[in-house]
Amino acid sequence: MSLKRSSFSFFFLLFSFFSLSSHVSSQACQKTCGQIPIKYPLGTGAGCGDPRFTRYITCDPDQQTLTLTTHTGCYPITSVDYAKQEIYVTDPSMSTCACTRPSHGFGLDWDAPFSFHDDTVFTLLDCSVDESPVFTPLSNGSGRVSLCDRQSSSICTFLYSNCRAISLINLQVSTCCVYVPLDLGPSFEMDLKKLQCSSYSGFYNLGPGQESHPENWNYGIALKYKFNVFDEYPGVCGGCERSNGACGFNTQTSSFVCNCPGGINTTSDCFFLYNSASILVPWLSREWVVYPLSWIVVWMVMSLR
Known part of the structure; x- marks a missing residue:
C-alpha cells in the first residue's frame, strides 16, 4: 500500500510539473513595456514590481504604453x-x-x-x-x-x-x-x-x-x-534580476517573490531553472514552490515507511 501511495504521489508531481506552463503563463511579468525596459520597482501588472508603485504605474497590454495615473x-x-x-x-x-x-x-x-x-x-x-x-x-x-x-x-x-x-x-x-x-x-x-x-x-x-x-x-x-524609507535597493531583488527574473510580490501578503520565465514564482531567484536537480510542486497556499529534487526523494522514501 505504501508503494502504491508513493507511486501515485510521484506521478501526481510529474503531472503537476508538466501542466504548470499552461497554469502560470498568463502570470509572467514583462521585461519591457513598448520600448521602455521594466525593472524594479516598476512592474507591468498585479504582483510585478513594488506594490507601492503598482496602483500608479501600469502597462497597457494592447498598446504597450507605460502610464502614470x-x-x-x-x-x-x-x-x-x-x-x-x-x-x-x-x-x-x-x-x-x-x-x-x-x-x-x-x-x-x-x-x-x-x-x-x-x-x-x-x-x-x-x-x-x-x-x-x-x-x-x-x-x-x-x-x-x-x-x-x-x-x-x-x-x-x-x-x-x-x-x-x-x-x-x-x-x-x-x-x-x-x-x-x-x-x-x-x-x-x-x-x-x-x-x-x-x-x-x-x-x-x-x-x-x-x-x-x-x-x-x-x-x-x-x-x-526612492526604493524605501532608507532608499536601499533590496539585495534579494538584485539576485532575482541577475537570474533573469523579475522582482514582484505576493498579491495577498505583499511579501517578495521572484517571477521567473514562464510565470513561475519563487522566494529567491531563478537559478533553479538551470539546475536539473530541482522540481516544482504545488503548496497549500495555491502557489507553486520550487524544491530541490533531493527533498522530493527523501519525502517519497519517508512515505514508504
Missing part, C-alpha cells in the same frame, strides 16, 4: 532612468512651443512614492492679474505684487519672445509665474482653476546653450523615486 489624470511615461531613479512623463494638455492648450493642471497623490525632480520647472500661463492668488494685493492697496520666481523671469521672456505658439496669446510677462515644486505645498497640487490660470508648461534639462531656445527644451515632468 494620479488624481488629476493619466500621463504617458516617455522614459525611465533607473540609475538616477528618475521617471519622465508628458501631459497631453501641457502647452509647448508647438501648441498652447487649456489645462486643468497636474498633481501627485499625497501618498504616491514619487516627488518632483529639482530640475522640473513649471510656468503658469494666462493668469488673471485681478483674481489669481499668484498676485497678492499690497497692504496699502496701491496694487498687486507677483509671487513669480524672479530669479527665473528670463524663462518667461524666452517663452514669450521666442515661442510663437505662446506669443500668439498676447500675454504680459508679468502674468507668467515660474516656481519650483516645493511652492506647490505638501499636496503637490497645481489646480489651474483655483489659480485662475488657463494653461501651464513644464520642462526639465534645458541643455547647455539652449536657455534662449525654448523650441529645444525638454517639455514634460521629471519625477524621482
